[in-house]
Each structure stands twice: as C-alpha cells, then as structure tokens.
Amino acid sequence: xxxxxxxxxxxxxxxxxxxxxxxxxxxxxxxxxxxxxxxxxxxxxxxxxxxxxxxxxxxxxxxxxxxxxxxxxxxxxxxxxxxxxxxxxxxxxxxxxxxxxxxxxxxxxxxxxxxxxxxxxxxxxxxxxxxxxxxxxxxxxxxxxxxxxxxxxxxxxxxxxxxxxxxxxxxxxxxxxxxxxxxxxxxxxxxxxxxxxxxxxxxxxxxxxxxxxxxxxxxxxxxxxxxxxxxxxxxxxxxxxxxxxxxxxxxxxxxxxxxxxxxxxxxxxxxxxxxxxxxxxxxxxxxxxxxxxxxxxxxxxxxxxxxxxxxxxxxxxxxxxxxxxxxxxxxxxxxxxxxxxxxxxxxxxxxxxxxxxxxxxxxxxxxxxxxxxxxxxxxxxxxxxxxxxxxxxxxxxxxxxxxxxxxxxxxxxxxxxxxxxxxxxxxxxxxxxxxxxxxxxxxxxxxxxxxxxxxxxxxxxxxxxxxxxxxxxxxxxxxxxxxxxxxxxxxxxxxxxxxxxxxxxxxxxxxxxxxxxxxxxxxxxxxxxxxxxxxxxxxxxxxxxxxxxxxxxxxxxxxxxxxxxxxxxxxxxxxxxxxxxxxxxxxxxxxxxxx
Numbered sequence: 172x173x174x175x176x177x178x179x180x181x182x183x184x185x186x187x188x189x190x191x192x193x194x195x196x197x198x199x200x201x202x203x204x205x206x207x208x209x210x211x212x213x214x215x216x217x218x219x220x221x222x223x224x225x226x227x228x229x230x231x232x233x234x235x236x237x238x239x240x241x242x243x244x245x246x247x248x249x250x251x252x253x254x255x256x257x258x259x260x261x262x263x264x265x266x267x268x269x270x271x272x273x274x275x276x277x278x279x280x281x282x283x284x285x286x287x288x289x290x291x292x293x294x295x296x297x298x299x300x301x302x303x304x305x306x307x308x309x310x311x312x313x314x315x316x317x318x319x320x321x322x323x324x325x326x327x328x329x330x331x332x333x334x335x336x337x338x339x340x341x342x343x344x345x346x347x348x349x350x351x352x353x354x355x356x357x358x359x360x361x362x363x364x365x366x367x368x369x370x371x372x373x374x375x376x377x378x379x380x381x382x383x384x385x386x387x388x389x390x391x392x393x394x395x396x397x398x399x400x401x402x403x404x405x406x407x408x409x410x411x412x413x414x415x416x417x418x419x420x421x422x423x424x425x426x427x428x429x430x431x432x433x434x435x436x437x438x439x440x441x442x443x444x445x446x447x448x449x450x451x452x453x454x455x456x457x458x459x460x461x462x463x464x465x466x467x468x469x470x471x472x473x474x475x476x477x478x479x480x481x482x483x484x485x486x487x488x489x490x491x492x493x494x495x496x497x498x499x500x501x502x503x504x505x506x507x508x509x510x511x512x513x514x515x516x517x518x519x520x521x522x523x524x525x526x527x528x529x530x531x532x533x534x535x536x537x538x539x540x541x542x543x544x545x546x547x548x549x550x551x552x553x554x555x556x557x558x559x560x561x562x563x564x565x566x567x568x569x570x571x572x573x574x575x576x577x578x579x580x581x582x583x584x585x586x587x588x589x590x591x592x593x594x595x596x597x598x599x600x601x602x603x604x605x606x607x608x609x610x611x612x613x614x615x616x617x618x619x620x621x622x623x624x625x626x627x628x629x630x631x632x633x634x635x636x637x638x639x640x641x642x643x644x645x646x647x648x649x650x651x652x653x654x655x656x657x658x659x660x661x662x663x664x665x666x667x668x669x670x671x672x673x674x675x676x677x678x679x680x681x682x683x684x685x686x687x688x689x690x691x692x693x694x695x696x697x698x699x700x701x702x703x704x705x706x707x708x709x710x711x712x713x714x715x716x717x718x719x720x721x722x723x724x725x726x727x728x729x730x731x732x733x734x735x736x737x738x739x740x741x742x743x744x745x746x747x748x749x750x751x752x753x754x755x756x757x758x759x760x761x762x763x764x765x766x
Contacts (some may be wrong), residue, residue, distance in 0.1 A: 202229045204236075208244075216313070217244040221251030229253060233283065241285045248311070249283040252304065280307050289313070297402055325372045327536050335371040339544045342367075347548065353555050354694075357563040360552060361531050364545070368537045386431075386438035394427040472583050477573050480583050506610045510554045511602050513546050519598040519605075520549075529593035530568045538594055553599055562691040564698065566596040689741040696748045699723050700755055715756045723752055 206219040217240055223229045233249065240247040282293065292310040342363045350356045401423045405416040442455055520535070520542060528534050538545075556562065570591040577585055592600075611617055617625070622633040637653065644651040703718055710718075753759065 202227065202232060214245045215243070216246045217248065219247075219249045219251075221249060221253065223251070223253050237283060237285060245286075246289060246311075247285045248309075250281070250307070250309075252280050280304055282307055282309050297399070297406070321376050321378060323374055323376050325368075325534070325537075326375045327372060327540065330372050335367065335541065336544060338367045338371055339541055344548060348551070353552075353559055353561045354564050356552060356555060357565055360548065361533060361565065364537075364541070365532055367541075368534070372537065385442075386434040388434055391427070391430050391434050394423070394430045398423045398427045472573075472586070476583060477586060480586065481571075481573075481588050506607070508557050508603060508606055510557060511550060513550050515602060515605075516546055516550045516553060516598065517542060519601045520595075522601065523594065523597050525597075527591045529591050529596070530570060531565055531593040531595075533594050535594040535597075549595065549598075552595075553602065556599065557603075560690060562694070563596075564694045566593050566599075567691060567695060567698075569593075689744055693744045693748045696723055696752070700751055703755060712757060719752055719756050 202221065202223045204219055204221050206217055209216040209218065219236075219240075221229075221233070233253070237247060237249065280295075284290065289312045290309055291312050293308070295305040295307045297305055347356060347359055350359065398420070401416070401420040405413070405420045408416040443452065447455070520538060523535050526534065526536055572589045572591065573586040574589050575585050576587055612625070620636070622628040622630070622636070641651050641653070700723070703715070
C-alpha cells in the first residue's frame, strides 16, 4: 500500500505479521522507493513500492531497475503511483484508468512485474472519501506456510472440583512430612501439585479472532454503502449529469463521515463512563492504546552481552572498605524470623496479582484454587525453610526478560531485567518482608525523613516536607539551597556490605537471619560445580581456574559480604564449598588437598 504526504512525499509498506523480510531503500532524484526482499522456498522475491511526484518522468529509471532486478531476483514486483507516461513499458497488467479528477482521468497507478505467469488476479477498487486514486490489488501464485492460529490455554473456570479434591487428598502427604531435606520436600510438593494441575484442569484451544470496531453499527454500514454506490454513479454518469452526481456523492460522503464521527463519540462516552470504577477505566483506556505498550519488542542483542551489561551494574563487594557503626546507634531490640501461621500464608498468596509462571511451572491461579486443601502443607513447608534458614534450590532460578525502558531506543543500556519468580517464593518473601517491616517500623528504627517504600508515605510526602522547609526559610527572610541527586540504577549499586552491616549493628538483626542467604549462595556454587564437572571433565587446570573465577568466585564474594556475625554452621558451609572447588580445579580426590 502507498501512503503519500504533502511534505515530503513518502512511501509506506505495511507489515504482515509472521512474514520474514529485509528492507531495501533505493531512491533516485525525486522518485522514492521502499523495497522488501522476501525468501520463500528458496526463491528470492522483491516487492518495491514507488512514489514519483508529478512532472517527473521516471520511465527510464523504472525500466532500468526492472531489468537489473531480474538478474538478482526470481520475481520482481513494482507497485505505486508513478505519475508518468507508462505506455513505453510493456510489463504492465492492465490498461484501465486509475486516477479520476475534474478535468478527466488517466493511468498513474500501476503494477509491474517480470513474471506475468505468477499473477492470478489483478483488479482495482474505488476509494471514495479518501483518495481520487483507485486502489489496485494483485493476487500472486506463492504458497506461504502460515503458523497455526490456534492458542492453547488452561480453563480454570470449568473443571470438576470433586475430582480435583480427590486427587489432592490422594497425595501421600505422610511421606512429605517424613522428609527432612527442605529441597526434597519442595520437589515433592511441586511434582505432585503439577501432576494434579495437568490432570484436572482441562486444556482448551481457541483461534485468534480479529478485533472488530464496536462503533461500526448497521446505520454506519448503510451510509457507507450508499456513498460507494453514489461514487460509482458519478464515475459512470454522462457529461451533462456529472455535476449533479458529484454533488449527490459529496452530500452522501459528508453524511457518512458525520455518522462515523457521531458513532465513535457515542461509543467512547459509553465505554469511558465516569461512573466506571477507576481500575476498569484504566484497563479500558489501555485497550484503546493509551499509555505505555507492555510489549516492547524482542531483544536483538547477544545474550552474553546482555548478561555482562546487567552484571556490570552490581557493586563489587571485594572493593569495600571497613565500615564502622557507632555503638550508640545500636537497637535494644533483637530480630529473628518467626514461624508463620495459616492465615498469613493465605493472605500472602491472595495478595499476589501477577499470573506469570516461574521456572517451577506452578501457576498462581491453580494455587489459589486449591489453597483451602493445601494451605496446611504450604505453611509447614515455609516454617521448615525458616527454622532451617534455607532457601530452596528451585526458587533460586528465574526467567529473566530484558525489556526496553524506551520503546524506540535500541541500546543495550536501555534494557532492564525483569525476573519472573516462582509463585510460592513470592508469597514466602512477602511473609519475611512483613516480619522485617513490622520489626523496623514498630520499634521506630527508620528516620522520619524517609518517604520511599513506606506505608503512608510517597513522593508527595517528601515534596510537602521540602516545600514546608523552603516556605519556613522564606518567612524567616533566609536563603535556602536545594540539592537533588539522581543515581543511575540505584537499586543495583547499593553497597550490600553497608546495608547488611547496618541491619546487623544498628537494627540488631541476628546472624540466623543471614544463614538462609549463605545457604542460598552455597546451593548456587554446588549447582555450578555439577555443570562444570559434566562439561569440562578433562580440561586443563588453567581453564578450570578461569571458569572458577568467572562463574563461582562471585558467589563466594557475596557470601563474604554476609560475614557480619556468621554462625558456625554458615562458616562450615562456605568452607566445605571452597574445598569442593579446590578439588575441581586441581583434579584432586577427597582429602588429598589436606595431606
């Protein structure tokens, strides 16, 4: 399709979803060309859309291009508004007139090709109300394999609740409670719950239906039909009736445009009614294209480059200095994670809004459905993690999606990582966060000047405080200076050592609170070692040492940050993990390095 603008003229190709192509731009003088190169079953196909301004003869240019392209491409198709005398070319498909104006009519819009036998059908249709040009179209003989339009999904609204309940109760929960390893318990729970999910929740298939315009009523359709018929009558009318038919067509065209405008306004007034709840209203606005697009496009960068860009934002804990905290800042209270109750687990799971599925493959929709049947087991699982200061290995993996902050900026620094976590891990972290928040805020350990990430505080709170301070200074006839600092990637660059030291020394967090984090790092170390043992069993020592430095050493550095008041079990965990790494690098068996 050709799109024309007054300043400057231009050509536009509208993409068909699922089509693979490459863009070629080739413009000479005033003639503008936009070409797409397709590949279909080993054949190279070139489609070029052309706009040539009036009073510019491009016949020689087009003849040359058609001859040159025929050498490199099996099939060449040129289409557009040529605005020139095309009678010199013989590769056109029709001699029908395509442009109609007050002084007559002419042939300006053509379709040229070097493969006439590929053309199955060629024609033109009028475009009343939008252009004096007819819209030309062509059907070409190419077999295109399209992806299936079927979409599969789980139907959570229609299932047999009795079968679901029986399957949940048939799980051998006595084996679950007899397990002592938290990771094994987590795997047992996930495996059986996913089996019940796949068995009881039916899998449906649906086709992607085309969206329709809800404002397009029968009255609008009738008006458009009458307008199109009047337009054809005007074109086919004899000379003495041209003016009358033309005025009649314009009247029907204006009436159709008025009906379309009125129908759109009435629909929007109903759709965006002020009495609609705010949440529903925002959803409807987003459905109309208002706001940011959630789909920022695919990431075209190399995955290794993206990983390096994300990793470079984090603070290197090995470069930290000694941090001293005054004993006067210490808290008389002490914090340690406490076991949770069933009602707390229910509230935490129900508060999860996102339906994204993590690496464990357990949908939060299904967890909410079976929550009355499994809340006791989930509570037992969470308390096992808290009492043992462990974090399950399956929760340490996440789907990381690199999304663009600005849709049109194609730069690797414009990407931000979005981690899709496991459903139950979100609830578990929410419970731990509630305990920490209750302890810190209940004992008044935060400064009154902190407005971010606190309940009842926001940017308005901080702005009002600044405004009040400045107004107070002005009333006292003084001078004030406002200094604003903006940190790039602030959350990624927070010094972890300072944060943990403050929590331990100033807020008096017990060492047991960090044992789970150290256990989590050890789990990542062992997972990396298992992979390296499988992939590099006979690699040289230097190669293994480099792999250790790049893949495993960062976990030890983070574990070293957590050494504020480490427990004996945490130190022993890190020592054993380090011994395993030494055996891997130097190819030693157990206890050889201690000899």
